[in-house]
Every structure is written in structure tokens, then in C-alpha cells.
Amino acid sequence: MPVESDAELREILGMTRVAVVGCSSTPGKDAHEIPKYLLDNGYEVIPVNPTADEIFGRTAYDSLAAVEAEIDVVNVFRPSDEVEGIVDDALARDDVAVVWTQLNIADDEAAARAEDAGLRVVQDKCIKVEHQRLVS
Template sequence: MPLTDDADLDRLLDAETIAVIGCSTTPGKAAHDIPAYLQQQGYRVIPVNPFADEILGEHAYDALADVEEDVDIVNVFRPSEEVPEILDAVRERHAARGDATAAWLQLGISHDDAATAAESDGIEVVQDRCMKVEHRRLRG
């Protein structure tokens, strides 16, 4: 079951490093402004976007598998139909490295079957929730 309990969401917000799949170079887009907000709150934001070299002053990686740093949460700004492939990459990374213990699918993004499969491999999944909204609500 995807995480919905406030205590669980708040616990996930203790993360330090967030890889953002679909991070945008365009200010004004949620996929840019929300990672920028998270960065301003002290999180290390690692952009994953094969069409950019740098976003928010950080090197942008082509794929999650290319990220060298340990990742706590994989934050997803891609359409729901891409979620199975993305969560497969999270599962592979988690199995190989032991990091990427959570996936956070932004508002409007969900895929129950892929989330269930990821959870069976020990990955906590949040679906259809904005990380910025939840951070503001829970951390004020």
C-alpha cells in the first residue's frame, strides 16, 4: 500500500538526498520549482534529465543508474505510463546499492501495480502527492 499516513510521510522528509526524475530547466514548471523549493529547504537535489547538462546548479544525469551519489528518495515528475519503467530502475538501484529506499510520485502521477511491485522489494512509495505541499504542511 502506498504511504498516506502523516507520520510516514514526515519520516520520509528526513531524507537528505533526492534524485528528481524529469527535473526541468524551465522556471515556472512544477518540475523545476518544486525541486528548487526542496533545495532551498536544505535537501541535496540531483536532477535526472537526459536533455540537460545542469539544473539548479547541479550536474544533471541522463538516468538514475548514472547517479554516483547515494540517493534517499527518487522523486518522479514523469507521466504515469512511465512509472513502471522508472520504478524498475529504482528497484534495480535499491537491489544493487541499498539506497533509493523510497519513491515519491508527484501530484497526478500514480501506478498501483508498479507501486506494489516496488513495495514488495522494500521500497516505500508515495503516489499522487506533491512533495512541496506535504513538506510545507508537515514541516511548516
């Protein structure tokens, strides 16, 4: 069952290393502005975008597998039909604790697989909105 309680969301929002899959280098796009908000609010943002070399002055990685740093949360800005593969990539790592899909992004089967493997899942919620509501 995906995370819904404010207490669990607050706990997740206390995790500071966030890999953003689909992070955009284009200002004005949600996939750029929301990770920038996280960066501005003390999070370590790790951009994952195979078409960019650098975003926010940080190395952009081609995939989760290419990220050498530890990851707490995988924040997903990709279409719902890509969530399954992203969950597979998250499960291949031993450091990911949470998969968080942004508004209008969900895959119940992939979420169930992630939860069965011990990860927490947040679906169809904006991490910025939840941070502003529960933390700021």
C-alpha cells in the same frame, strides 16, 4: 499500500538526498519550482533529465543508473505510464528507500512491485505541499 500517514510522510521528508526524475531547467514549471523549493529547504537535489547538462548549477544525469551519489528518495515528475520503468531503475539500485510520484502521477502495479521489494511508495502527492504541511 502506498504511504498515507502523516507520521510516515514526516519520516520520509526527513530523508535529504532526492533524485528528481524529470527535473526541468525551465523556471515556472512545477518540475523546476518544486525541486528548487527542496534545494532551498536543505535537501540535496539530484536532477535527472537526459536533455539537460545542468540544473540549479548541479550536474543533470541521464538516468538514475548514472547517478553516482547515494539516493534516498526518487521523486517522479514523469507521466504515469513511465513510472514502471523508473521503478525498475530504482530497484536496480541498492540505496533507494522511497519512490514518490507527484500529483496526478500513479501506477499501482509498479508501486506494488516497489513495495514488495522493500521500498516505500508515495503516490499522487506533491512533495512541496506535504513538506509545507508537515515540516515547515
